[in-house]
Amino acid sequence: MSVSFQLTEEQESLQQLAHEFARDVIRPAAPHHDETGEYPHEVLKQAHEYGLMNTHIGEDNDGLGLGALDGILIAEELAWGCTGIGTAMEANGLAQQPVILGGSPELRAKYLTPMMENYSLCAYAVTEPGAGSDVQALKTTAVKKGDKWILNGNKMWITNAGVADWFFVVALTDPDKKARGGMTAFIVEAGWAGVTVNKKEINMGQRASDTRAITFEDVEVPDANVVGKVGDGWKLAMAAFDYTRPAVASAAVGLARAAMEHAAKYATERKTFGKPIVAHQSIAFMLAEMKMNIEAGRLLCWNAAWKKDAGLRNTMESSIAKAFCADMAMKISTDAVQVFGGYGYSKEYPVEKLMRDAKIFQIYEGTSQIQRLIIGREMFSRR
Ligand SMILES: Cc1cc2nc3c(=O)[nH]c(=O)nc-3n(C[C@H](O)[C@H](O)[C@H](O)COP(=O)(O)OP(=O)(O)OC[C@H]3O[C@@H](n4cnc5c(N)ncnc54)[C@H](O)[C@@H]3O)c2cc1C
Incomplete structure (x- = not known):
């Protein structure tokens, strides 16, 4: 299979749909759910109606049967909206994946098919x-x-x-x-x-x-x-991670992208010493580092997902993407707070939430240390 970074028309539409949903539905709801911890049922019900949930359930269970790459395109956009709400949505996929992989036709018909018809978790x-x-x-x-x-x-x-x-x-x-x-x-x-x-x-x-x-x-x-x-x-339980870790890594990319956008905008508005802070090289370099790492992280995610879709073993690539993007999202959200200065530390501004949200990427679906253990094991077992 040749390598291409060109998305298909269907993939571009999916990405666009997920982005618009994140912009119009997820972002407006996110502060309330962050503040109260209330479960975002109303957002998830709409996502279900839009076809943005349970996307890997196969056609034999009335699903879309989307591939790993399709899924991570959606995951990045949803996470750009809010990773708390994104995680609530994607948790369905983590539970369903081993059933998709190993469940009997009867079990899949009983537990997966109804999830396409009605919103459930x-x-x-x-x-x-x-x-x-x-x-x-x-x-x-x-x-x-x-x-x-x-x-x-x-x-x-x-x-x-x-x-x-x-x-x-x-x-x-x-x-x-x-x-x-x-x-x-x-x-x-x-x-x-x-x-x-x-x-x-x-x-x-x-x-x-x-x-x-x-x-x-x-x-x-x-x-x-x-x-x-x-x-x-x-x-x-482990096989599911080859599908879900690239998606978790993509969600970290989505969060990092949101943090970078907020920081870049603020850097052109905030003035110190008579000029916008973006004109100070140390701030511009911080933003450039963010951009470089986001682009690198996304390519790791795409590579891990592409391998899965191509029927190749992707355990190592999934762990590389997960470890890199989790650490990267933590660093970028922390730097975004830095770009905002004192305002970044306040709940009045968006980046403190992103810094809090980012931390879990280094913990769930295997910590950043465990990803490195897997990468090391795969490096040597592949020789
Ligand atoms: C918000 C949240 C949601 C979660 N969702 C789910 C879920 O839906 N389903 C589910 O099953 N689980 C879930 N988890 C669990 C999550 O996957 C675990 O918390 C995670 O794998 C770490 O396990 P632990 O908390 O027991 O930490 P420990 O395993 O006790 O690790 C503690 C520290 O030691 C390090 N460490 C441990 N072993 C080694 C080693 N061999 N080498 C180097 N360092 C090591 C770890 O990296 C970590 O820094 C969730 C956790 C959280 C916090």
């Missing part, structure tokens, strides 16, 4: 209080009893937990084997007996999204709700 529930970076340390168990599994354990930091109808859950089914066939994935409905969703966490940033712990106490899960085969849990 789901959540990816893998992390536990003692198992974040070290997913293999998870303790949730599922024990087979007749045609059911009995699920017990605690999940932590689950995005959309308080608003989801179902969870993608990974549990130990053979504790001795752990990641080597000892973990199994299940779809667990939020309304089932024994499922308790705990209080909403009060987070530093991305406050429009909903993060909670979940407790499972003797929850009866039908055998039909196993995703893929028994023992496939680890594989499916």
